[in-house]
Amino acid sequence: MRIVVTVVGQDKVGIIAKVTNILANSQVNILNINQNIMDGFFNMVLIADMTDSKMSIKTLKEHLDRLSEEIGLEIRVQSEDIFTAMHQI
Amino acid sequence: MSVLTFNDVLETTRMITHQNLDVRTITMGISLRDCGHPDIKVCADRIYDKITKKAEKLVQTGEDIESDLGVPIINKRISVTPISMVGESCDTADYVPLAKALDKAAHEVGVNFIGGFSALVDKGYTKGDRNLIASIPEALATTDIVCSSVNVGSTKAGINMDAVAQMGRIVKETAEKTAANDAIGCAKLVVFCNAVNDNPFMAGAFHGVTEPESVVSVGVSGPGVVKHALEAVRGQDIGAVAEVIKRTAFKITRVGQLVAQEAAKRLNTQFGIIDLSLAPTPAVGDSVAHILEEIGLESCGGPGTTATLAMLNDAVKKGGLMASSYVGGLSGAFIPVSEDAGMIAAVERGSLCLEKLEAMTCVCSVGLDMIAIPGDTSAETIAAIIADESAIGMINNKTTAVRVIPVPGKGVGERVEFGGLLGHAPIMEVSKFKADTFIARGGRIPAPVRSLTN
Structure with a gap:
């Protein structure tokens, strides 16, 4: 199953490192990362494969929610299905 | 590698978060x-057992899908066969125990x-229909989450004016029985x-007689998304507005379609339909109404x-259908x-009246909905509104409905608070x-001619 992780908020050092560290520890394989700064805000879209992970999206979400609170950025993890349904015919 | 773009992903997350x-x-039918x-006791037990078995995993499945897709699924609901038909073979005339079984389940x-x-009486009553309608006020007063509906007319059959008159009285009686809670x-x-x-929305949902054993249907929403999208085409002609609404409705509906397919699969039941309705909530x-004002x-x-x-109603359908x-x-x-x-603000500032709402129902679904009226409005006047x-529904071959609340002891200028999604x-x-x-005449308005439609 492929997932999309989005991170939005105030830019600071080490955001990507912290997020990807959680993914690596969960055996989630990153396929693509796209990141930029818009109007001073950090925006990241990360697509990953969690086929080899024993973790559910729900559990991964709990891990990322804790990080979200710690670094004060909005982090969401969703199945890729919702994005492909909406944007591809 | 995925062909999703950075902006596609951010657009979807913004729709959800902002x-x-x-x-x-x-809604599981x-x-x-x-x-x-x-x-009737055996009938009530059978109802309870069947619902609790069939819908055992409905709420959990909804929450799982919400978590996986990251899109809120606000309500999980059940619709059942009109109880007038289920109760018809009972020896007793009071169907309140069946409503209580629904509530408990x-x-x-x-x-x-x-x-x-519910009961469907567009052409006349059966024994079960009469019993059910007579039981409505007590059923709604003694249950929490049971919803009731009565179909009094159709394009094919005309309008049952006896039922119209009776429903005026039933609405009044229901208001009086729940007067302590502002006629909830x-x-x-x-x-x-x-x-x-196959309507998945409350309070009018029921599982029609042509439906299968069980079915999952989904109602989408998204007025906020449409309003936001329209902000980008301010000053452009109305064709551009229709186009934006169509595109937005398409995207919203795709999410609904995904959720419905996933829910049907996980619940091991049939996928019914997507209801393409723009359903507002009291949330800012x-x-x-704000979409119309944005236009x-x-x-x-x-x-x-x-x-x-x-235009809005038509464009939503065109986008959603594909x-x-x-x-x-x-x-x-x-x-x-x-x-x-x-809508609330429009009423309060005096721009929206009952008669204009009636005109609006000619071009959109569904009807005079969640309208609080003075408690001293007579049953005959409510029947005449119905x-x-x-x-309008009969002549225009569309669904129309009336859900008015004559609030006992309150008059024009006062307000009533229902709370939650029902608002104030x-x-x-x-x-x-x-x-x-x-109204006192009774009888039946004959079915209308289907040509010479001016």
Whole structure:
């Protein structure tokens, strides 16, 4: 199953490192990362494969929610299905 | 590698986080046709057992899908076969025990509403229909989350004026029985013309007789998303507005389609339909009235309202139809007064009246919905309002409905608070001119001619 992780908020050092560290520890394989700064805000879209992970999206979400609170950025993890349904015919 | 773009992903997440995109309801339809029994206690037990078995995993499945896809699924609900048919073979005339069985089963599985305490009487009553309708006020007063509906007319059969007159009295009686809670019972009671078999939205949902054993249908929403998208085309011609609404409706519906397919798969049942309705909530930024105002009206209800609403309703359907294989239910923009912050504001500033709402129902789904009226409005006047609304549905071959709340002890200028998704409402003025003699006639308005349609 492929997932999309989005991170939005105030830019600071080490955001990507912290997020990807959680993914690596969960055996989630990153396929693509796209990141930029818009109007001073950090925006990241990360697509990953969690086929080899024993973790559910729900559990991964709990891990990322804790990080979200710690670094004060909005982090969401969703199945890729919702994005492909909406944007591809 | 995925072909999703950075902006696609951010657009979807913004719709969810900032524009109130959600799936309004996953509704499981369950047939209760095999639950009839002469002993009403046995019938009630059969109803309870079947619902709790079939819908055991409905709420959990909804929450799992919400978590995986990251889109809020606000309500999980159940619709059942009209209870007038299920109760018909019972020896007793009081069907309140069946409503209580529905209520208990719905609480047990954790849904927030169950619809189907219903009767379809467009051409006349059976014994079960009479018993059910007579039981409505007590049923709604003694249960929490049971919803009731009665279909009094159709394009094919005409309008049953005896039922119209009776429903005027039933609405009043329901209001009186739930007077302590601002007549909340009436918020759970809908009178339809051309009711559909597969509507997933409350309070009018029931599992029609042509439906399968069980089925999952989804109602989408998203007025906030449409309003936001329209902000990008300010000053452009109305064709551009229609185009943006179509595109947005397409995207919203695709999410609904995905949720419905996933829910049907996980619940091991059939996928029914997607209902393409723009369903507002009292939350800020989730209003159909605000869409109309974004298109260019000073205040919803003023001149231009019917035209903008007609365009909105049509464009939503056009966009949504391509996004889903099976579209059904009511599918259109809803205009419930108490559930839409913009509608409430429009009433309070004096731009929206009952008569304009009636005109609006000619071009959108569904009808005079969640409208609080003075408690001293007579049963005959309520019946006449139902007759007018039914006539619009009958002639225009569309679903129309009336869900009015005559709030005991309250008058124009006061307001009533229902809480949650039902919102709050200012009491609206009703014409003082009577139709009592018309309503007292009874009988049936003949089915209309289907050609010469001017």
